[in-house]
Amino acid sequence: MYSIIILTVLGIIGMLGDMLPLKRLFLPVTLLGFALAWLGYFFEFPMHTSLFSFDLISMCFGGVMLVITGISVITVYGYGSFKHGSEPPYTVLALMIFATAGGLLMVAWSHLMMLFLAIEILSIPLYVLVGSQGDRKASQEASLKYFLLGAVASCIFLFGMALYYAGTGSFLLGAVHPHSLVGSAGVLLMIAGVCFKAGVVPFHSWVPDVYEGAPTVITGWMAALVKVAAFGALTKMVGSLSYSVWGLEVMGMAVLTMTLGNVLAVQQGSLKRLLAYSGIAHAGYMLLVFLPVTETSITTVFFYGASYALGTLGVFTVIHILEQSGLSATVDALRGLFKRNKTVTLLWCLSVLSLAGIPPLPGFFAKLLVLMHVVKAHHSGLLWVTFLNFLVGVYYYFRLILYPFTGGLSEESVVLSVWQKVGVVILLILTWGAVLFPEFLLSVF
Amino acid sequence: MTYLETIPSEWYLILSAIVFCIGLCGVLIRRNAMSVLMCIEMMLNAVMLLLVAFSGYYRDFSAQIAVFFIMIVAAAEVAVGLVIFSMMFKKTSSIDLDDWGHLKG
């Protein structure tokens, strides 16, 4: 619990930022706080109580989330339009920290109610952050949709929890085998609730509109954090449930998610919507790993989540750098980027290639792990669908890489603020690190 | 014969299912954001009812604590929801969901 406590303290400091005299110190303090929070895991490692269980999964997923938020905090800190009178956007950072605390909790629960609380702690700040750009109608509409759909999804989750409680009489998953149908129905509804957060097909409708509406600074961080947290929660939840209950439905959802994500991504013009649909497709690939759950599937989900998060952060950082220099987030904004700023193009190409799954970038190993898992599970039909989806994915990813090299509209070079440069450099280092030492992330479990 | 023996647990399950579905139906049918929010509240209450009923049956108070937390979350949600609706109203003086459908495709 130390990490949650540290994050809360940081959040409160953030909220009181205006009054406290720490104008320049806030960012380093936050980063230090994140580091301490991750260290916090080691002190009470592995703590299993009736309510929480901080074990290896929560430490790793938590670590990834802290890294994601760390980088996003840096880029947010450097983001121009938030600079009302050049003091940092304290409230936004505070909310981001609270959401991360929610994310950490989502992978460290054992009592179902705690999972619900974690989902809500993660979601409430996100509803607000999505709607934070009051002047843009799209931002308000995005937060409306996210709020409504989020509320309905948490109701569904709760109803599932209640049914599970009715069926088994306890809030701990896997404590007793849910013979009764009511218990299984509860499990299904709970999985549906979490899948909403992950952006799996029947519950994916919010993803494109929210990604497009939300301010780009938030979208990247939100996409990465929510997906990692959701799949962390799913691994914990699915790990302790019998496959027969949810096997068929999840496979159906996985296939639908992959195909729909890729098929719709091909037709998108706006950059953020395209990346939203590709996010959905990646959720589909990650879901494949749970059919059936084997010892490698946790490693695969973890590595896939980490590489996806890295890729998405990189991509959205580039988009918001482009938006900052006055370009609309459409595919044409990328034209001529190669001439305007090399490092940004390098980051863009590496991130998109990692999402496309081209060796030697981390995305490739993630894809490889998923494919090995599917081949080991002998779903040959599923294998062919996955390959077709990868091919369609390659098509629109390479279209994205195409544009920076085509003729540019505006010639003036893209300027970055100091902190944004720091963010870009950290992302590059992490990507190359994952290329050279995938071992570090893979051998954890 | 305590009250609980007389009422079989299925009845409560059915009652809460009915109220849940009515809430869900309200969410789908109403065009006004406020009434959608109200229906969501109703769905939450259905769940709370179910939890309280079964906490009685299982003689286990942890469910009531869960209900307690649900209320807290519901309150926070309503607060955030109403702020979002108020800002929408300030912008376009209408919180009709069909008017707020511009992000599409």
Added chain:
Amino acid sequence: MVTLFLVLSLLTVLSALCVVFTRNLIYSVLSLIVCFFAIAGHYVLLKASFLAVIQVIVYAGAIMVLFLFMLMLMNLNKKAEASKPFSLKVVAVGVCLLVLVALVSIVFLSAPRVCFAPLAPVSGSVSALGPLLFNEYAIPFELTSILFLSAVAGVVMIGSYGKKAKKQ
């Protein structure tokens, strides 16, 4: 006892239907309050008197008042609320009915709980809930503080967005 249960559940269902299908918003808010009271009644029946009181105070009192306040603010009470095209309504109702049927069939198909272990009858819930809340569930209780903190920060941030922009 059984008749009381039936009356209360009938009241709940009717008020719920009323919330969904009335034209005027005010009527639906009022019927929702009635529904909350009915559910509070249920709690009393189930010997969860503390929750009943909480329900009445938090829901009926605070949240519904907030709703009414917001309605008055947005003067939504005058014009009748526009309704969705009829075909969409039918589909929505149909789907909900199907979900209900599925749930009910699940309830009946699942193995019936033979009977519940006749533990000692539980007396007043406040004295039982209190220690539980502050011993085992102390940490989650604190966590809810994060929830409220972020809710408050969020509301302030969104609410005051317009003013700060005007101040520049």
Added chain:
Amino acid sequence: MMLFGMIATLAFPLIGFFLITLLGRVLPRPVGGWLACVSVAGAFISAGTVLLTCESSATIGLFNWFEVGNVSAHFSILVDSLSLWMSVMITGVGGLIHVYALGYMKDDVRLNSFFAYFNLFVFFMLVLVLSDSFLGMFIGWEGVGLCSYLLIGFWYETHAYAIAAKKAFVMNRIGDLGFLFAILMMLFFWGTTQFSVVFIQGLGLGAGVLTAMTMGLLIGAVGKSAQIPLFTWLPDAMAGPTPVSALIHAATMVTAGVYLIARSHVLFSGAPLTSLMVVGLGVATAVFGALVALVQRDIKKVLAYSTMSQLGYMVSAAGFGAYSAALFHMTTHAFFKALLFLAAGNVIHGLHGEQDIFKMGGLRKKLPFTFVVFLIGTLAIVGCPPFSGFFSKDAILAEAFAYSRTVFVVLCVVSVMSSFYMFRLLFLTFFGNARYGEKHPHEGALVMQIPLAILAVLATVGGCLDWPQESILTPVLGVTLVVLALSGGVAYFIFGKQVDVLAKQPVSMGYRMLWNKFYVDEVYQRIIVGPFLSLSRGLNQYFEIFLGKLDVVSLRSVRWVGYPFKKMQDGNSGTYILVMTVGILCLLVGLFL
């Protein structure tokens, strides 16, 4: 001694080629040419000495080329009477033509490159003749093809000449493909193409395989010696300068086919069907060449077709086993055909490039020396007794007579026709009224006349080089004399006198058929080349675009599949929640399955 001699013969032209190309710019103009003549002369001398001094045949191994698995190939020189005699002939006639070219090409700007190609040609011809394996011969074979390409297309500015060169090269390549196929069979059966190995084990093979192999060799010979199917390049090859036509398209390269058949006579004797084919092709070409030559107007084209028909003679002779007669005729033909071409060169040189014999006439007085030399050449080719042509042609006729009556009769008719068109050529150019307008022809320089004189002597004396053992003088002599007189008279009667030749052009169907070479070129163009090109253009047009469309089509199908889902995302949160509810419904229903 023999080793040094043979290597010298090969080395001289190669050194000449490298010297001229490398030092080309440095040397003053004529030196390059003289260097070429010296090198060929050197080769001639060394070949001649080796021919005279040593009798025994031997093979000199130079170095092994490649050795992969059980396939191996080695460069080595075979020294026997046939190859020596061929190399002496090549270097001798080649040398004379080099000297002639000095004068003929004097004012050309790229003189050095011309002589470089000439030397390279002689080198490749020697490699062809001297190598001891079919693979070595193949190197010479294609090398000669390349040099003929370079030399035909020497004046490459004019588009037509370049096209003619390309046509010659591609046609030769078709022949080379057949030859290569035969080589592959040899490699497959024996792993090497050494003559010694091939000829010893050759007969061991089955008749079918041997026929296929000899068929391959035949196609090679046909391609190179311009026999029936692959001959259309020879008339176009006249686009090159006259010395080129003399050396390549009269004396040496075209005889390579005959040399090939003569060299591999063991294989051909083992495949009766192919030898029949050879005779048939030879005779057919002889007839065809003679017929078309009757009506040609261009002096070089007439000589080209006569070469083709003489080659037909030689090939048919080789076909029915008269290898020595064929080779003897090849030698004498080299002498008088080179003589005729060089004399024609003189005429063209004198009339500043005019090649149409209808625009010549009465050159007897203006170019006396060329007239005498041309007359000797004509008498030799016609087969008038004292000259060499008579002995070699009649040797073939005698063998033909022994082989089969019909072949003999046809060959006689061909010799009659050949004498007719040669006399027609003679009278049209040198007799009759001068139709060349106000050009004033003049004799070539001394350096052009000496080789002519030498060749004239060789043409007359050449006959006795080879011994007509059995005296064929008696009946055949009489017959040929009568035939000659007859055809000479008729030719003189038609073309000799001062008559306006143009008006007398017969317009009959037969004439037009002959004039357009039986439309063979047009037939090839319309049946083989044209449709092939249009097929590939069609493929290029439609199939490539169809393939290119593949990914666009797949993309559109993906879009079409995705369209309903795109419509589902219509921005209204009510629909979104409806989708979620349906999702939950499916999940719950899934529970029952």
Added chain:
Amino acid sequence: MILLGVILFPFLSAIVSFFLHSEKGSKAWALLSVFIEGFLVFFSAYLYSQAGYLSVEIPWIQTLGIHLHFGVRGFELWMMILSAVVPAMAVVSSSSKRANPGSYYGLLLGMQGALMGLFACANLFLFYIFWELSILPSFFLLMGWGGLRKEKTAVTYVVYSLAGSFALLAGLLYVFMSGGQVSVYGQMGVFILFFIAVAIKIPLWPFHSWQPDTYEQTDHATTMMVAGVLSKMGLLGILKVMLLFAPLGAVFSSDKVIGLAIVSILYGSSLALVQGHFKRVIAYSSLAHMGLMAASLFSGTSEGIQGSIFQMGSHALNVVGLIWIGHIIYERTGTLKLAELGGIRSRSPFLSAVFLVVILGSIGFPLTNGFVGETLMLFGLYSVHPLFAILAGLSLVLGAWYMMRLFQAVMLGKGNSNLPEFNLTWSERIGLGVIMVSIVGMGIFPQPFLDFVTPSSFKESDSSCTQ
């Protein structure tokens, strides 16, 4: 350890080259690193001729069982020499005035590194990783410095290449999952998957539609790399992967594959006749040559295979020579359309002489490197079935036809008057001279190269593919 040096050095020099911006500096750096790489490769060739087998193994990812395992046999080293020589030619020939040269040379060196890795790798995963890695630099080079229609070409190129590599990945996963020895039925499936990947990369007939556009749109150095070495990756794929992991598959379908290869030979030769652009002629001609090489690889005879490996080297040399000459012409006349060219022979006899020698090399004229390869390959095909040899032989005739048509269209004729003066710089003269001499040299003394290509180790893999 030198193998690791050979593979990693290009990547390091690529990274350094990305930071250089001055034209002179980046070209100098590229030249230096290419020659060092050449030296390293020749040194490892020397070591190989001593030791007989070079190999190095370093663990990389234990969990997936992927080790950096590099092992080299004769023909792989031959390909590594190739992929040292071709980039050297590419760098020497590229004129320094181009947009941001640093990253240009960096990408070239990166591609060279990927190729070295591919040729030297000894385990399947590495093979796949380097196989995909080599697509990226060519894609970026096409995008950065390509012609007018580069976007469409780039998309087609990438979709085709990656579809191929997915097929390879599928086959590879299947082999990996079934633990190395694949069931008979499985081998057919694996063979088909590998064949699709290889057929797209070589390319063979139905999968070739990316090739002409890519050759036409990429700038000359990339075309050299793609035509010279990348296409050989496909052939190497056959030797290294298919014949070892799916020998039974190779047995059953070798006739079908040879048939397809011959179709691509005839298709390539006939279409090369009607192309209007210099580089498209080269594209279709190399489609034909690669088809012949692929067919002879499947012929199963040791001569055929050795001939095709030797021909890989000579074809690379010829293609590089052709493209270099094309580049020289393009730099001076600004166009490569055959209709607008002509009369260059009178302006630069040296260039036309080299062009003629290179053409002779590529159509298999005796005494040039093409002939040795062609004869051995045709022999290989003949021993499978004489008809195949005849059909493949047709490519010789068609080859002569379209190459002479190219020579005539570019060099002969009067040419338009405003043709600029054609004085070649010293580096071009030397480079072209080296190419000319080596073409004729390889033709006359092929034995040292042929011996190089048949080490004993090749024998036992040879036995596996001759069944």
